[in-house]
Amino acid sequence: MSKLQMGLILVGSLFVAGMLAFNWWQQRNYRRKTESLFERHDDVLLDDFKPAARPAERVEHEIVDFEEVEEAVEILPEPEIPAEPVAVHVKKEVPPVIQEKPAFVDAEIDYIAEMQTSDLIGAEEIADIFRKKFDFGKKLSVYGLNVDSVCWEEPHARPKYRNFKIALQLVDRSGVISLARLSEFRDLIVGVAAGMDAEAICPDINEAHARAVLLDKFCAEVDMLIGINVISKGEESFAGTKIRGLAEAAGFRLEADGTFKYFDDHGNHLFTLCNHEPAVFLPDGIRHLSTHGITLLLDVPRTATGKQAFDQMIVLARNFSNTLGGVIVDDKRQHLNDAGFDKIRKLLQDIRVKMETRQIAPGGERALRLFS
Structure with missing residues (x-):
């Protein structure tokens, strides 16, 4: 081995020894500083533990300056305190309700x-x-x-x-x-x-x-019109103006088709008053019109309250008969009495049962379309 190599080895050995000594001295100073900083703090783990009452208000913790020991003490991150569970309201996407069919489409008809x-x-x-x-x-x-x-x-x-x-x-x-x-x-x-x-x-x-x-x-089978006729006696006739006055006083309304129509409080058409003869009741011509009879008509399948509407027709027919001086007859010009009215009421009930059995309610949407 040459002198140069031996010199390099000696210098390297001295350098390593010096570094070790310096590290030992530095660690000894760090330990002293650390012990002096923590001498004034109680050890809560070794001392007797006495639980304190929960403070009424939040207590702020003391802030410690770690600059003096930052080189000696490894600073650990503060443990994460689990947050209180928070209720999160998630708005659910409600799928739109798709109608199977339009309201006015009926697979039955x-x-x-x-x-x-x-x-x-x-x-x-x-x-x-x-x-x-x-x-x-x-x-x-x-x-x-x-x-x-x-x-x-x-x-x-x-x-x-x-x-x-x-x-x-x-x-x-x-x-x-x-x-x-x-x-x-x-x-x-x-x-x-x-x-x-x-x-x-x-x-x-x-x-x-x-x-x-x-x-x-x-x-x-169920498409039927029920009529009550009030006809004059002998050769006498009813004046158009008098008919109009009685009809409007009773609640009828003269329509463009030349008939008087009676509606309930909800606007539903119940029955019609028309001329027993071919001429119609036009607003301009009714003052010159005279007739030997008038007819009250009930459109059975299109009327929801069949029997009740028919009873109203009877009352009005009697009022017209008494005021005009006429008589109440059927389509065969036979006198109508209470027995005849009862037969018609039973017929109305039978028709209602048939229609409802077929799921066609009298006066309902399906009936109004079928009987139009």
Whole structure:
């Protein structure tokens, strides 16, 4: 080994020894400083522990300056105190309620076709349906499901619909729709849907027509008008002005069709007063009109309170008869007495039971459509 190598080893050994001595001296000074800082603090773990009463108010802790010991003491982070549980009110997203069908579409009396498309469209894209709305001889209704309100409505020009329901009424007072007309309607819907790349859903027209025929037959069985006639005696006649005065005093209202109509407090039409002869009661001509009779008419399937309305008719007929000097007769000009009135009341009750059994309430929405 050369002298140079031995000198380097000696210098390195002395340097290491010096560093060790310096570290020992530095650690000894740090220990003294630390012990002197903590001499004035009680050891709460070794001393007798006496629980203190809970302070009424929050006590602020003393702040200790650790600058003198920051090199000697490892500062540990304060333990995290678990926070009180906080109730978080999360607003749940309530999915919109989608109506299965429009309010004025009735699967019992309508043939309902559907169209579904992936694109938003407006009324203009289905204009062919509106143009042929009156070609089928029955009421036709078109509804679109608004994507914003999620409600069925009559379509507007603004494109906001992907689903449509088109309903064609099958039966009304004029009878049942023909199978040929129903076929034309089905073909119209299929064609319009194909033109805008939509899906058409059309029920079987033969099944729908067969069901409509049975419904029409039932409606014919219960479609009845009950009339009470007040006719003059002999060759005498009733003056139009006197009839109008009595009718309006009793609560009737002269309508544009030349008849007097009686309504309840809710605006529901109960019965009608009309001329027993062909002439009608027009506002301008009634002062010159005279007639040999008047008729009170009750539209049975369209009246919700059949028997009560009929009893009101009897009272009014008697008032008209007494005032005008007439007699009360039926359509065969036979005198009507209490026994005859009782038979009519029983007939009204029988019709009501039949209609309600078929879920067609007299005076209800379904009845008003079928008997229109």
